[in-house]
Amino acid sequence: MPVTDVITDAENLTMTVVADFAAPIERVWAAYSEPRQLERFWGPPGWPATFTAWDHTVGGKANYTMNGPRGEKASGTWEFLRIDAPHGFEVLDAFADEEGTPDSDLPSMRMVFTFEPSEVGTRMVTTSHFASADALEQVVSMGAVEGTKMAMAQLDAVLQDLRDYAQGKGTRTELIDDTHVRITRLVEGPRELVWRAHHEAELMKQWLLGPDGWEMTECVVATAPGDTYRTSWAPVGDTEGQPFGFEGEALLVDAPRRAVTTERMTGMPTETLNDLNLYEEDGATLITLLIEYPDKETRDMILATGMTDGMEASYARLERELLAV
Template sequence: MPVTAVHKDTTALTMTIVADFPVSQRRLWDAYADPRQIEKFWGPVTYPAKFLRHDMQVGGRSHYVMTGPEGDTSPGYWEFLNVDEPRRIEVRDGFAADDGTPKTDTPDMRMVFDFEGTDKGSRVTMTTHFNSLEELEQLIGMGMEEGTLSAMSQIDTVVTDLQAFAADRLTEAQILNDTQIRVSRVIRGTVQQVWDAHHDPEIMKRWLLGPDGWVMPVAEVAAKVGDIYRQEWEREDGTDRFGFTGELLESQPPYREVTTEQMIDTDYPPAQNEMTLTPVDGGTLLAIVITYPSADVRDAVLATGMTDGMETSYARLERMVLTAVQ
């Protein structure tokens, strides 16, 4: 158990938990910044979490769902109040509806995570600030302390696994639920560089091509919320042309955007893509949460080899574009 101290202060209305780890401060920070990692320890052992949104920037939000052994769910949210990489995270934490919106009839709390290096590795101090003694006693009575200790008992396994989340891993797709997947890859470039590579038409035409032998004659970018984008590809000989179009729904440059996506000249229901860019050791973690209209559509898209095509494009981005500007 990495937890070395637990202290409840009914005067200050706080609960403080201190935990030490045999890894660097940066490695510990990344475990909280990366949705693939934090969901392996944020929920208690018997209530593992899935993070359906995790844009760790001031004003950003997280939406997670913990699922119990009987299939019961407990959604929650974070609202990021302060992000001081790699030293401090401050969030508003509370219960959420199924769509991630905060519930107004349940308590929320302010949580501060302080990260520091130590002689033997690193330490995180998590201080939870309650709104009242009544809420402190209510949440402690609901098992918050036991649940937090159970969750933190899993962090050691995550932070000492240096392979599962290494920067040289290929593009991976993870099924989150019946209609959502998360595609993830660390790209060797800054957040701004990766953002620009997705929004400069001339740069996009150099790398966003999938397998070799294709070109991208159309790369129309949505400049503001409500605008329509359009992307088209064809083989180098001009055959087999296809493309996608959609609307820009949300945009917080250079960290996050949400778009719809529909194949041109079809009546297939559109998907929704949420792209988040997060600085991590080794580059920028690109995570795209894709929401499909059904599980059948999700599975059909995955069966096309989409992930392999994305990996080919991202590898080309690193090799032909980002290496030249670093």
Template sequence: MPVTSVEKDLDALTMTVVADFPVPVHRLWDAYADPRQIEKFWGPPGWPATFTRHDLAVGGRSEYVMTGPQGERSGGYWEFLAVEPGRSFEVRDGFTTPDGAPDAELPSMRMVYDFEPTDTGSRLTTRTYFPSLGELEQLLSMGMEEGLTAAMGQVDAVVADLASFAADLPAAAQLLGDTQVRVSRVIRGPVQTVWDAHHEPALLRRWMLGPDGWSMPVCEVATSVGDSFRNEWERDGGGGRFGFTGELLESAPPRREVTTERMIGTEGPAAVNELTLTPVDGGTLLTLVVTYPDTETRDAVLATGMVDGMETSYARLEAEVLTPA
């Protein structure tokens, strides 16, 4: 158990949990920055979490649901108030209703996570600030202390697992629910450069091509919320033309954007793509959460080999755009 102390100060309305880990600070930080990793320990044993959004930046937000052994669901959110990469972050932590909205009937709290090196690895100090004594007592009666310490007891196994989250792994997909899929990959380059490669037509035409033998004759980028984008591909020499179009719904350069996407010439509801870029050890963690109209559409798209095509493009991005000549 990595937790070394738990202190409650009823006068200051705080609870402080200290935990020590035998890994460098950057490894512990990445476990909290990467949604694939944090969801392996954030829920207490028997209540695994699924993060449908994890945007570790000032003004960013995380959204997650913990699922109990009998299918019970408990949702929560973080609003990031301050972030000092590799050293600390501060969030407003609260509960959500079944539809994902903040639950006004339950208290929210402010939590500060401080990461520091030690002689044997790293230390995480988590300090929770409660709005009132009554809300402190309410949350403790709900098992907050036990849940937090139990969750931290699962961190050791995650930070020791270097193979599952190595920077040289190919793109991989994870189903998040009935209609969502998350595609993740570490791109070996800085966040701004990866963002630019997704938003400059001349760069997009060099790497976002899928398998060899294709070109992108049409590349129209949406630059402001409400703008439309349009990308079209065709085989070298002509033929096989297809493309996608959509609207930019949200944009927070250089870390996050949300767009709709529909294949040109098709009808029906569009998919929604949420792209998040997060700095991690080894480069930039690219996370793409796609929400489809229904399960059948999601499964049909995945069956086309979408993720393999994305991996081919990401490998080309690293080799031909991000690697200095």
């Protein structure tokens, strides 16, 4: 976790975030000064940002919209007040509509970003200045502290070469909080093909099988928001186990980057929210699956079934039988 401290100071009307990164200043600066890189971490998990305007000059503006898993949107705008590459920059940050017009009913803040050398690489200090104690309290009550910590936790993957970050590490499961789990797996293959492997029934039947000894007996794919899907599996030959399946609805489909679906085991009421994101770099694709559970008990129960091992078996088969062709 890069964030080492978040300090709110009601007397001085500031919120300060301190984060350490194992990367040189120039690399951290690049992540904050290129919109395509910013989009990968400016927004907590499940709320990725899209920068729709970018004028990286003093007096210029940048507009962004964070897109929630159920179609929610939260937009903001930056006005660049100072740029001192690669040591820092300063912006006026405001809530806004999707066109970048500031919302006068919500607080704005002046944000000062400072990058300094450290023993591990770079220390970033971000200080947000507010006009009043009420404005500071309002932003904190909206989840700014928690959201910032989760957003910064995504920056390690941006600062490293994708293969250095994930190659050979298999399927990794990270507990984000009591109800959210992030699963990542790097596969050697283009994003377009990985997307098709997740959304074309004939391809899914070839790899999405979990441990050896199972077959997919039903595969109805959801290709647009509002579509429903069904998948079922059964043991083959002497393999032990009972047939089972999942079903749900597509909430968001943004090919070939993102798909959000609900999921529940067939015949069971408990439902999760699955947020699939694909990012390609140099011919490899990072699969990121953010799962939202109804409660901690459900999260722990499902993880205890060996879900991660089953997913790793499937992803290894995906690489071996589809992407290596």
